[in-house]
């Protein structure tokens with residue numbers, strides 16, 4: 001049985017060497033770091049499982065025995081957006097290692113804005129000792145867009161810190177200690193009570209460009225932080241960066257933390273770079289750790305070969 005690690009922009013051997021150790025007796029092929037496979041079709045003809053990050057369609061098309069595609073990230077827009085997708089199940093990552101990393105990022109950024117990080121950074125640069133009013137967590141509502149694996153885990157951590165919680169998803173939900181909203185009709189009431197918006201949405205045609213000026217203008221205006229804040233760690237395609245800048249300029253937004261961007265890497269001439277109230281990280285809120293995730297995928301393959309159903313299947317029609 002042969003596996004193929006097909007990744008663009010990542011180091012394929014970091015994954016392959018761990019898979020060879022975890023799954024002795026299997027052949028593990030890799031593309032190069034640009035996703036290209038230079039070997040012959042006979043080798044690819046044996047591939048049953050493809051482990052992919054931003055794969056090249058021309059490589060996936062050369063796998064006649066392919067049974068399962070494993071996304072090496074939680075998101076699958078890098079697969080579902082391909083012009084031609086082999087007709088096999090797509091499995092995504094759900095793993096406590098990755099979830100824990102995202103919870104860290106969300107808590108870090110929420111607390112940064114909540115504890116007035118940008119203002120104190122400016123004061124420090126001016127050697128200014130000035131105490132600002134600090135609301136308590138229970139005075140502030142965190143609105144989480146996307147109540148999936150990551151959104152719900154972030155909500156639990158933020159709830160423990162005492163924040164009020166609101167959430168928005170596609171389907172109706174009932175979650176403890178959270179005001180839950182869903183669908184197009186639920187968006188305005190959700191935004192109307194949100195001080196800090198945390199977006200953990202997959203990129204689909206419905207969520208593309210959803211974080212725009214019109215949405216920011218619907219967020220709670222009289223909150224204790226002096227203006228709404230947006231945090232996006234989902235996908236950059238969900239945000240309109242020109243609108244974020246415009247909203248920061250005219251005060252519709254007070255701050256932002258962005259881990260993902262319309263174009264990655266974020267171009268050097270983006271006006272976002274120079275804004276002190278914006279925190280920029282290079283799409284690493286929750287990185288896929290080869291050590292943790294190869295163990296999880298090897299376990300899934302072993303179970304699948306014993307006849308167990310695949311877990312964490314993607315609904316390709318729904319787009320996530």
Ligand SMILES: NC(=O)c1ccc[n+]([C@@H]2O[C@H](COP(=O)([O-])OP(=O)(O)OC[C@H]3O[C@@H](n4cnc5c(N)ncnc54)[C@H](OP(=O)(O)O)[C@@H]3O)[C@@H](O)[C@H]2O)c1
Pocket residue numbers: 073074075076102145146147148149150151168169170171172183200201202203204206207233234235259260283284285286287320
């Ligand atoms: N920055 C990073 O480092 C990083 C790392 C990992 C993942 N991510 C991103 O985070 C995303 C979320 O991951 P996850 O594991 O939490 O995904 P998930 O479990 O599939 O949850 C997705 C959530 O988004 C909601 N949603 C989808 N489309 C919607 C729509 N049109 N309107 C309203 N809600 C909608 C879903 O609603 P339902 O509950 O009703 O289905 C669900 O609650 C991934 O897709 C990926 O893009 C980023």
